[in-house]
Amino acid sequence: MSRLQGKTAVVTGGGSGIGLGAARRFVEEGAFVYLFGRRQEALDAAVAELGSSARAIRGSVTDLADLDRLYATVKAERGGIDIVFANAGTGSFAPLGEITLEHYEQTFDVNVKGVIFTVQKALPLLKDGASIILTGSTTGVMGTPAFSIYSATKAAVRNLARSWALDLRNTGIRVNVLSPGPIKTDLAMEVVGEEAFVALGATTPAGRIGEPAETGAVAAFLASSDSSFMTGGEVFVDGGFAQV
Incomplete structure (x- = not known):
């Protein structure tokens, strides 16, 4: 397929996991990433x-x-941007009673501040019809023990997309959230542990954990004109985990 032929994409957190899975698919479909x-x-x-x-x-x-520095480089080399995938994120467990200021600040810094300024600083370079994709999470709509700070950041990301869709009304720029469930990434393996994560995947209706290629396929859909009438929305790629 070549739905993204000639497009320019920026993917944060692009060196591994969900970001790299999306970058692979973007390149396969013709984008420069x-x-x-x-x-x-x-x-x-x-x-x-x-x-x-x-x-x-x-x-x-x-x-x-x-x-x-990132956007100055993109402007000098490509002139503009068609796709921004604000995907960089972090998280760790801390139950209520053990939440530290450092834990709170680090998680919100990356997952909320990072998303806000990744998108805001890209705005002057975004072309007509550009797609902004934010990485959410099933935790943004579910209660998860010892994971409240991470979950709160993802709930914030969901509302950023809703509000920004209104801010961007009539600009031709769309913003949507891609919310993964249990996807096999280095971060997930590190935070949760492989055995526990595989067991979590087994509880989903799909009966398994997902692969970054599967979130990448949905990212490519949101990046392309196939999703041209979608903005302010959220697409779950979670094997049904948060759906039933």
């Missing part, structure tokens, strides 16, 4: 895999100067 992330080794490996249609820029979504 800028991968933005903190881990140089992962970025280098991703570019080696994706080839000449990908470029890596190291930085953090919590550092506004890093975001400025």
Whole structure:
């Protein structure tokens, strides 16, 4: 398929997991992708895999100067942006009573502040018909023990999309949320543990955990004109986990 032929995409958290899964699909469908992330080794490996249609820029979504450098590079090299996938995120467990200021600040810094300024700083470069995709989570609509701070950030992301869809009315720019359930990523394996995560996947109606290629396919749909009448929405890629 070539639904994204000639398009320019920016993917934060693009060196692995859901971000890399989306970047793979974007490249397969004809896009040029800028991968933005903190881990140089992962970025280098991703570019080696994706080839000449990908470029890596190291930085953090919590550092506004890093975001400025990212978008200055994109502007100089490509002129504008068709797709922004604000995907970078972090999370760890802390039950009520054990939540620290550091835990709160780190999670909100990456998952909310990072999303806000990833999108806001991209606005001057967004072309007519551009698609903004935010990574949400099933935790944004479910109660999850010891995961309240992460879950609250994802509920915030969901409302950002609703509000921004109104802010962007009549601009031709769309914003939607892609909310994964149990997807096999390095972060999930690290935070939850592989055995527990596989067991969680077995409880879904699909009976398994998902793969980054599956979230990537939905990201490509949201990035393309196939979703041209969708904005302010949320698409779950969760094997039915939060649906039944």
